[in-house]
Amino acid sequence: MENREVIVETRDLVKIYGDGAEVRALDGVNMAVLAGEFVAVMGPSGSGKSTLLNMIGALDRPTSGTVLVNGQDLAQVRNLDSFRARTVGFIFQMHNLIPTLTARENVEVPMRGQGFSHRDRRRRSAELLELVGLAERMNHLPNMLSGGERQRVAVARALANNPAIILADEPTGELDAARSQEIISLMHRLNHELGTTFIVVTHDLAVARQTDRVLVMDSGRIVREHIIADPYSEDLRQLKDSPLGRALLGAREVDLVAAGVPLRQGGQFTAMGQMLREVLEKV
Ligand SMILES: Nc1ncnc2c1ncn2[C@@H]1O[C@H](COP(=O)(O)OP(=O)(O)O)[C@@H](O)[C@H]1O
Ligand SMILES: [Mg+2]
Structure with a gap:
């Protein structure tokens, strides 16, 4: 991951309403988000x-500060509409499908004005709906689809122009756990197969745990960051900061027992204690 390029970066970004x-x-x-990363944004x-x-x-537009996408400062981009259409796909909590258009026509909406011929649009919308498992539902109107299916149409629509980045704002917020998992699995598959970068706002810990990294926001700031790629690191960090972890690393002359296992006894670390110490020293 170290060699991947930064695809999204914000610097001192301020927005005042x-x-x-x-x-x-x-x-x-x-x-900063690296190309191909799957990042969750959480927070109250x-x-x-x-x-x-x-x-x-x-x-x-921000009030001040900079947003760089693909190395381009958005403040310098002349035609934001066209930039947006080519670079980012959006998925919202409410699928935002147009009720009078079929699934397929909805997927075609972002392709309009992007140089696709009518035939290419038809072909691509069919391919994308197949990709999200809705080949059989192509000509259905949104109200004939289930919530999970509608959100899959929204995913297909977000992919319409083959964007490098997909921004999803609580995409599973309206779905039950099983349907949420389907959408998340779908996004992971696209992340792996197409290399699309995902930035996903979610309240769902189960969703966040499946990402590479979680940015936690509070009062307009990023206050914490968890690297999920190493699922143990956060637990270990917490252990290191706990009284037990501090006692272990501080090697105080007290006997230590964790979960019934002696870690330090009679002034000596036990094998288990020594092992845990070595692990915590690296965190
Ligand atoms: N268009 C707007 N006009 C005025 N205030 C806004 C607007 N959009 C968001 N806010 C305010 O900005 C803050 C952050 O909102 P938002 O980004 O929607 O938070 P979140 O998505 O984390 O719930 C909130 O206090 C919200 O009320
Ligand atoms: Mg919100």
């Missing part, structure tokens, strides 16, 4: 997650 009672929705966000309601996604997706 309103003029009377100002809301600092983003209060100096610095982050109102912490700025959607605002951050909107800035990265050029749906709105």
Whole structure:
């Protein structure tokens, strides 16, 4: 992962809404996402997650600071509509499908004005719906599809222009656990097979655990970051910071027992204690 290029970067990003009672929705966000990464953004309601996604997706302009996508400063991009259409795909909590269009026509919407012929649009929308497992539902209107199916159409639509980045704002927020898992598995498959970078806002810990990295926001800032690729590291960090971890590393002259296993006895580390010490020293 170290050799991958940075595809999204924000520098001191600030977004202030309103003029009377100002809301600092983003209060100096610095982050970087590598090409091909699958990143979750978590945090309490109102912490700025959607605002951050909107800035990265050029749906709105920051008050100050910089957003770089593919190395390009969004403030310097002349035609944001066209940039957005070519570079990012969006998936929202509410699928936002157009109710009067079929699944296939919905998938074709972002392709309009992007130089596709009618035939290419038809072909690509069919391929994408097949990719998300909806080949049989192509000509259905949204209200004839289940919630999970509608969200899969939204995924196909987000892929329409083969974007490098997909931004998903609580994409499983309206789905039950089984349907959520389907959507997440689908996004993982696309991440692996197409190399698409995913930035996914979620409240769902099960979803977050399946990503490479979790950025935790609070009051317009990124306050913590968990690397999930190593599922043990967070637990180990917590153990290291616990009284037990501190006692172990501090080698205080006390007997230590964890979960019934002696770690230090009679002034000596036991084999288990020594092993745990060595692990914690590396965290
Ligand atoms: N268009 C807007 N106008 C005014 N305030 C807004 C607007 N969008 C978001 N906010 C405010 O900015 C803060 C962050 O909102 P948001 O990014 O939607 O948070 P989250 O997605 O984490 O719930 C909140 O206090 C919210 O009320
Ligand atoms: Mg939000």
